[in-house]
Each structure stands twice: as C-alpha cells, then as structure tokens.
Amino acid sequence: MKSLTIILNTVYESITRLTLLFYLAFGTIILLVIAFGLRGLYDDGVLIGISFFGNQIPVIDGIDPSGFIFMTTVGGSMSAILLLGAFATASIIPETLRKGTIDIYLSKPISRLALLLSKYMGAISAIGVALFYFMAGLFIIIGIKTGIWNTDVFPALGLIILMFMCIQSMSTLVGVLFKNMGLVLVFVYLHLFLFSPFLRLRKELVGLLTENAIVHRIFDGLYYALPQLSEMQERISFLFAPAAIEEITKFSFTPFSYSLISCAAMFLLAYIKFKRSDY
Amino acid sequence: MHPIETRNLTKIFTSGLFNKLEVRALDDVSLEVKKGEIFGLLGPNGAGKTTFIRILLGITYPTMGEAFLLEKPVSHYQLKTRIGYLPENHQFPKHMTGERILIYFGKLSGLDNHTLRKKCEELLHLVNMTKWKGVRVKKYSKGMLQRIGLAQAMINDPDVLFLDEPTDGVDPVGRKEIRDILKRLRDRGKTIFLNSHLLSEVEMVSDRVAILKRGKVIRSGATTEFTITSDEHEVKFDGSISDDLLNTLRSYNPTLRLEGNVLTFTTADRVTINNIIDKLREENISIESISKRKGTLEDTFIDLMNEDSAP
Numbered sequence: 001m002k003s004l005t006i007i008l009n010t011v012y013e014s015i016t017r018l019t020l021l022f023y024l025a026f027g028t029i030i031l032l033v034i035a036f037g038l039r040g041l042y043d044d045g046v047l048i049g050i051s052f053f054g055n056q057i058p059v060i061d062g063i064d065p066s067g068f069i070f071m072t073t074v075g076g077s078m079s080a081i082l083l084l085g086a087f088a089t090a091s092i093i094p095e096t097l098r099k100g101t102i103d104i105y106l107s108k109p110i111s112r113l114a115l116l117l118s119k120y121m122g123a124i125s126a127i128g129v130a131l132f133y134f135m136a137g138l139f140i141i142i143g144i145k146t147g148i149w150n151t152d153v154f155p156a157l158g159l160i161i162l163m164f165m166c167i168q169s170m171s172t173l174v175g176v177l178f179k180n181m182g183l184v185l186v187f188v189y190l191h192l193f194l195f196s197p198f199l200r201l202r203k204e205l206v207g208l209l210t211e212n213a214i215v216h217r218i219f220d221g222l223y224y225a226l227p228q229l230s231e232m233q234e235r236i237s238f239l240f241a242p243a244a245i246e247e248i249t250k251f252s253f254t255p256f257s258y259s260l261i262s263c264a265a266m267f268l269l270a271y272i273k274f275k276r277s278d279y
Numbered sequence: 280m281h282p283i284e285t286r287n288l289t290k291i292f293t294s295g296l297f298n299k300l301e302v303r304a305l306d307d308v309s310l311e312v313k314k315g316e317i318f319g320l321l322g323p324n325g326a327g328k329t330t331f332i333r334i335l336l337g338i339t340y341p342t343m344g345e346a347f348l349l350e351k352p353v354s355h356y357q358l359k360t361r362i363g364y365l366p367e368n369h370q371f372p373k374h375m376t377g378e379r380i381l382i383y384f385g386k387l388s389g390l391d392n393h394t395l396r397k398k399c400e401e402l403l404h405l406v407n408m409t410k411w412k413g414v415r416v417k418k419y420s421k422g423m424l425q426r427i428g429l430a431q432a433m434i435n436d437p438d439v440l441f442l443d444e445p446t447d448g449v450d451p452v453g454r455k456e457i458r459d460i461l462k463r464l465r466d467r468g469k470t471i472f473l474n475s476h477l478l479s480e481v482e483m484v485s486d487r488v489a490i491l492k493r494g495k496v497i498r499s500g501a502t503t504e505f506t507i508t509s510d511e512h513e514v515k516f517d518g519s520i521s522d523d524l525l526n527t528l529r530s531y532n533p534t535l536r537l538e539g540n541v542l543t544f545t546t547a548d549r550v551t552i553n554n555i556i557d558k559l560r561e562e563n564i565s566i567e568s569i570s571k572r573k574g575t576l577e578d579t580f581i582d583l584m585n586e587d588s589a590p
Contacts, residue, residue, distance in 0.1 A: 005386040016374035100370035106338045107364035108387040278339040
C-alpha cells in the first residue's frame with residue numbers, strides 16, 4: 001500500500017514536470033505525422049501497398065508492410081525515446097535524496113529498500129505510461145490506415161520498458177552515489193550513446209589499438225557487466241522486421257538476459273549504498 | 280524505560296582521502312526524555328542537535344552507543360508509525376498542495392483513507408491552513424511551510440514528536456499558536472523533543488532542557504533550574520538621585536549601581552532592601568517598581584558557552 005502510494009505519486013510528479021509532457025508531446029507529433037502521412041492502397045478492397053507521404057511500399061507476398069512502418073518508426077525514434085525518457089526520470093532519485101526531503105521519507109514507517117524500489121518502479125511506470133500511449137497509438141493508427149493489426153507492438157513495448165529498467169537502474173545507482181541530476185544524465189547518455197555502441201564493436205575497435213589479451217578481457221568484462229543498450233535497441237527494431245530480414249537478424253534474447261542481470265546488479269549496488277548511508 | 284533514551288551515543292563523521300578527517304558530531308551522549316514532557320535540546324550551530332534527532336529516527340547511524348525509541352532500538356522502522364518529525368528546512372515535493380502532502384505522508388505513515396480525511400481537516404484547521412490547502416506548496420511562504428510541516432508531523436497522532444526549529448520563519452502570532460499546540464499535545468501525554476535556537480521559545484514551552492556543545496551534553500535538567508531567580512534586585516524610580524544620596528545608598532549595600540532610572544543591587548537581606556526604599560522615600564523619590572531579577576535560559580546558555588571558551 002505504502003509502495004503503491006509512492007509509485008503513483010512518482011508517476012504524478014513526473015506528469016506535472018515539463019519533461020514528461022515534452023516526452024508525450026514528442027510521441028504525439030510522431031503519431032500525427034504517421035496519421036497524416038500513411039495511407040493504405042487498395043485494389044478492389046484488397047491491400048496492395050501502403051504509401052507514406054506519396055512514397056509507395058508495395059505488398060510483397062509474405063511480407064507485412066506495417067512491419068516496415070513499425071521498424072522505421074520505432075527504430076528511428078528509439079534514440080529520442082531513450083534520450084527524453086532518461087531525462088524525464090533523471091531527477092527522481094536525486095530529488096528524493098535532497099536534505100529535507102529524505103529526512104521526511106526516512107522518518108516514516110517504510111524500509112529503505114521499499115522506498116528505493118518504489119521510486120524506481122514509479123519512474124518505470126511513468127515512462128511505461130508514456131510509452132504505452134505512443135505504442136498503442138502507433139498500433140491503432142497503422143491498424144486503421146492499413147487494416148493490418150501488428151501485435152508485435154506489445155512485446156516491443158515490454159522490451160523497451162526492459163531497456164528503461166536498465167537505464168533507470170543506472171540512474172538510481174548514479175543518483176544514490178552523487179545525488180546529482182546532471183551527473184545522472186552524463187553517465188546515462190555516455191553509456192547510451194558512447195560506451196554501449198563502443199563495447200558492442202569492442203573486438204574491432206580495441207583490436208585496432210592493441211592485441212593485449214588482458215585489455216580485451218577487460219572490455220569483454222565491461223560489455224557483459226553493463227546493460228547492452230545498443231544491441232537491445234537494434235533487436236527491438238528488428239522485432240517488426242518482415243520475415244526476409246528476420247532470417248538475417250535472427251532475433252535473440254541474449255542481450256536482454258545479460259542486461260537484466262546487469263540491471264539487477266546495479267540496483268542492488270544502489271540499495272547497498274543507500275542502506276548504509278547517513279542522511 | 281522512557282520514550283526516548285540514548286546511552287553513550289557517539290557519532291563520528293569522516294571525510295577526505297581514506298576517511299582521515301574526523302568530526303565528532305556527538306560524543307558519549309546519554310539522555311532520557313520522559314513520557315508527556317517537552318524536552319528542549321539547545322546548542323550553537325554544529326553542536327550536533329540535528330544529528331542526535333537523525334540518529335533517533337534512523338536517518339543517520341551511530342558510530343557507537345545505543346538509542347531507543349518507545350522502548351525499542353531505533354533500527355525498528357515499524358515503530359515510526361508512532362513517531363512524527365518536522366525536519367529543519369524541510370522540502371516537500373513542489374507539485375503537491377498542502378492537503379495532498381498531508382494525504383501522501385499520512386498514507387506513508389500507514390493511515391487508512393477514512394482516518395486520513397478526518398485527520399487532514401482537523402490538522403489544517405489547527406495550523407490555520409484550511410484556506411491554503413488547495414494551493415501548491417511552491418507558492419507557500421516560509422511560515423506556511425512550517426505550519427503544513429507541523430501538520431505533516433502530527434498526521435499519525437504520534438506518541439513522540441520531534442521538531443527541529445519548528446518556529447523558524449513563523450511570525451509572533453504563529454509562534455504563540457505553535458506553543459499552544461505543543462502544550463496541548465503534552466497535556467494529552469505526548470512526548471515532544473524540540474531543537475531550537477530560539478531560547479526564549481524553548482524556555483516558555485519546555486519542561487526540561489539539555490545543552491549540547493561540540494557534541495557533548497554540558498548541562499541538563501528542569502528548565503526552572505536554568506532560570507533560577509537571583510538575589511539581584513531592581514528598583515525603578517521617577518526623578519533623579521544626587522551623588523550624596525547615591526553614596527548613602529551604597530553604604531547600605533556596596534553592590535548598588537545606578538543605570539538611568541534603575542538602581543540595581545544584590546542582597547538576600549530584607550532589611551537592606553527596606554533601608555534603601557526608606558531612604559529613597561525620605562528623599563521624596565517616587566518608586567515605580569521593585570523586582571527581583573530572574574535569570575533567563577539565554578543568560579545561562581551564554582554563561583555556559585563562555586565558561587568553556589574562557590582561557
């Protein structure tokens with residue numbers, strides 16, 4: 001009950017902030033663009049293709065054209081989704097740990113674990129609400145426009161939320177360590193846009209610099225210890241890939257499994273630090 | 280066992296490279312606060328007053344010693360259902376209204392919706408915030424924040440109430456109202472622990488006080504012990520006193536001194552007092568008042584602070 005109160009309040013708090021509203025506005029713009037630009041092309045009531053602002057995508061046997069739309073829309077806007085989502089929730093932990101605020105929370109009959117976990121879940125729920133709005137909107141608009149109801153959107157929503165769980169674990173850990181929103185964003189963005197893509201290509205990139213096995217092992221260790229955001233991002237886009245592409249990409253849950261372990265480990269570290277700290 | 284008890288409580292904060300810099304915020308503090316009393320903890324800035332409260336509430340961990348609240352070690356977070364706390368410079372989530380804050384923190388204290396609704400109305404009325412209950416706290420003045428903070432601390436009808444500078448930023452009328460609330464709570468058997476710089480406030484409301492300096496309790500006891508009436512007397516008069524008369528009066532009591540229209544002297548002898556009055560009347564000097572000077576908590580506090588810093 002107490003945890004639910006904190007979760008709901010965190011969602012409400014995020015909604016009252018401009019950052020989440022901006023996030024929702026961004027989603028709305030994309031939905032509007034699709035709603036206005038997408039059109040189903042029919043011949044005698046049979047879908048023969050779709051057009052997007054006049055560019056035609058023909059229906060090829062066995063290939064769902066809505067998959068292209070989902071793949072390009074979700075894949076294309078993924079970076080912005082993650083960037084804005086991380087920004088919308090970055091302040092949650094530092095603000096909870098502010099002097100004068102944390103004192104009140106810790107004077108209430110709630111354990112430190114329940115408090116941290118509820119704030120974490122609140123952040124995920126806030127992003128979940130915004131993502132649900134975006135993905136469900138995409139599902140409905142494309143469904144209405146093309147008559148194709150692509151249910152892959154729902155597992156994709158779950159996987160994007162899982163990505164956010166990893167990002168939020170990192171935010172929580174950095175937030176508990178430094179109590180600073182700016183640093184939370186620096187760490188999350190660096191990992192999202194620099195470390196994660198770099199670690200994914202570590203073999204080639206590190207190989208250009210050194211052949212030292214220890215250095216390679218260190219980078220391998222980092223690769224498995226940190227959330228594999230880059231891979232997850234790509235896998236989610238390819239979830240919508242038509243059968244022909246799907247065969248090439250071979251969707252795998254491995255990066256999600258490793259990242260989930262990494263996410264749990266980061267949250268655990270954040271909790272240990274939070275549990276042991278004086279406020 | 281008392282509602283608040285600490286035994287040899289010590290807190291050392293460390294900082295710097297390899298935690299080499301140590302600050303002893305609390306040093307072997309043993310205190311007891313009885314049920315149904317208002318206890319004032321005094322001390323200059325950095326004396327360790329807030330650290331003491333934070334340890335009792337489990338916000339900060341002690342380095343050594345023990346702390347008990349309502350007969351249980353402070354590590355039992357469930358006992359906080361019976362505790363209320365108003366921190367110094369508290370910061371409420373800015374998006375909330377005053378009423379929403381009471382509901383939110385009331386729920387976190389484990390109250391059900393029905394009790395909460397009733398309690399909210401009652402407390403908003405008590406702290407004079409009914410009119411502002413629907414306004415977001417970011418628009419509140421310091422005094423209003425203190426009032427809503429006090430209501431938040433009382434939302435679960437706590438047995439023990441910790442207040443850190445509760446009258447900070449509150450106007451004189453508001454302060455009087457807060458004092459009255461605290462007295463009423465004490466009369467209902469609640470235990471109140473008060474941290475304040477405003478010694479006159481503490482003096483007016485506290486039953487017992489302790490003075491903390493550099494983390495150590497340097498004196499504790501009933502408030503009356505800190506405000507003992509001295510043998511110093513003040514006589515206010517109308518008119519002027521000649522040098523001859525002043526010398527005559529000094530022959531009765533050599534400690535006598537004149538400051539404006541006030542004669543001050545120290546004696547426990549009633550005859551001396553009467554002689555001085557008789558002489559003044561004989562010289563047709565009109566007496567306005569005679570009073571025995573009462574020491575204030577502030578006097579004692581400043582004396583204690585100076586005592587220790589004297590070479």
